[in-house]
Amino acid sequence: MEFEVDKMTGHGDAQTLARAIVAVDPDAKVDVDVDARTVKVDSWMMADEFLIAFEEAGYQAKISKG
Template structure:
């Protein structure tokens, strides 16, 4: 699945996004692309499961 996170602009943001995603699924694979603000997540959990954790970390994510 993929998310667009407009306010992900640096490596610190990527760490925060990754931490939020892994708080929901510790085994999730996360690949972020800062210039496009896209995050690819490989997980058995549905995309909607990650949205509250990302919002709580300050990242408004939009499933793509």
């Protein structure tokens, strides 16, 4: 699944987002592209779980690819 994340500007944001995802699913594979403002997640969990994690980390996100 892929998410679009607003206000992602640098490596620090990428680390914060990756930590938020791994907190939800420690086995998730995460690919953060700061320039494209996207986060790709390979996980068996539902996308909504990650949307909540993004929000709790202070980021607005939406699903771009399910």
